[in-house]
Amino acid sequence: MRVGSAGDLGLKRAQNEDRLSVSLPTSPEEQERGALFVVADGMGGALAGEVASQLAVDCVVRHYRESRSGILEGLRESIETANHVIHEHGSTYPELRGMGTTCTALVLRDGEAYVAHVGDSRVYVVRDGAIRQVTRDHSLVAQLVQHRHLTVEQARVDPRRNVVTRSVGVGPEVEVDAERLADPPAVVDAFVHCTDGLHCIVHDDEIARAASSYDVYRACHYLVELARQRGGFDNITVVIAFLAR
Numbered sequence: 088m089r090v091g092s093a094g095d096l097g098l099k100r101a102q103n104e105d106r107l108s109v110s111l112p113t114s115p116e117e118q119e120r121g122a123l124f125v126v127a128d129g130m131g132g133a134l135a136g137e138v139a140s141q142l143a144v145d146c147v148v149r150h151y152r153e154s155r156s157g158i159l160e161g162l163r164e165s166i167e168t169a170n171h172v173i174h175e176h177g178s179t180y181p182e183l184r185g186m187g188t189t190c191t192a193l194v195l196r197d198g199e200a201y202v203a204h205v206g207d208s209r210v211y212v213v214r215d216g217a218i219r220q221v222t223r224d225h226s227l228v229a230q231l232v233q234h235r236h237l238t239v240e241q242a243r244v245d246p247r248r249n250v251v252t253r254s255v256g257v258g259p260e261v262e263v264d265a266e267r268l269a270d271p272p273a274v275v276d277a278f279v280h281c282t283d284g285l286h287c288i289v290h291d292d293e294i295a296r297a298a299s300s301y302d303v304y305r306a307c308h309y310l311v312e313l314a315r316q317r318g319g320f321d322n323i324t325v326v327i328a329f330l331a332r
Contacts, residue, residue: 088122088195091303092326093311097284098319104129104136104188105282105324106144110152121158121196123151124326126208128282130254131186135177139188139256142176143169147192162192162203163265166255170205173256187254191222193280195328200272203265205255208324209286211279211294212270218279218295221268225253243287249321277303278328281310284321288314303327 090111096103110123127143129136146169147162154161169190177183189206202210207224223229227250228242242248255261272278277298286294289310297306307325314323 089301089303089329090122090326091305091307091329092324093304093307094324095311095315095319095322097322098315100322102134102137103322104140105284105322106137106140107280107324107326108144108148109326110148117152119196120152120161121194121199122328123148124193124195124278124280124328125190126280126282126324126326127188127190127255128206128208128284128322128324129186129188130251131183135183135186136188138176138183139173139186142173143188143190143255146172147190151192151194158194158196158199158201159203159265159267162194162201163263166190166192166203166205166263167261170255170261171259174259177256185257187257189251189282190255191280193278195272195278198271198273200268200270200275200278201266202268203263205253205261205263206251208282209280211281211291211298212268212275213277213279213295213298214270214275216295216299218291218298220291223264226251248287249283272330275330277330280326280328282322282324284319284323285310285314285325288317288320298327298329301329303329
């Protein structure tokens with residue numbers, strides 16, 4: 088496995104509210120839990136967004152590594168724990184009230200892949216140059232596309248594209264999508280993990296071409312730079328795990 092990541096403030100934001108974690112196993116015990124990748128895109132006034140996303144990443148990594156539950160249940164519980172921590176934090180500090188974040192976690196272990204997800208950050212799989220989104224966006228424009236009120240291309244530029252319908256920390260409870268992926272890592276070239284600052288402005292086929300590159304570090308920075316060249320309207324984060332077959 089080769090892993091690369093890159094993040095950028097973009098050209099319009101005053102602070103970076105995206106956070107990521109790449110947690111590779113360093114012991115036999117951690118090997119049993121697999122490689123863990125977490126991406127979070129915070130939201131809220133002042134510094135609240137970056138507080139929420141950092142809390143989410145820290146909580147998910149810590150809780151998942153300490154959990155004795157199965158992988159899928161451990162991922163789900165980790166995001167639920169992050170939701171509780173962020174919500175309590177926002178209730179305690181008035182300046183952070185209402186803060187929230189997306190949170191998408193991916194585990195790769197022994198020929199299996201698992202995803203737990205809230206919000207509109209994404210996980211893709213790339214195989215033989217073809218790309219498939221494996222998470223479902225919890226967003227207003229995704230609902231409008233599903234009901235054929237918008238096309239995919241219209242959704243990319245719709246002014247409501249940043250409105251999420253599900254997030255971590257805003258409410259006392261959160262519904263987490265969690266699944267074991269049908270595509271085993273052995274037949275997937277790459278897993279791509281990114282925030283909407285990338286996928287709203289860089290097309291899926293462009294992400295696929297970059298992710299098919301051997302040099303994951305260069306691929307990540309190329310995608311970030313491409314998003315910046317197209318306006319960099321949001322913070323930009325991408326992680327690529329490339330699996331040689």
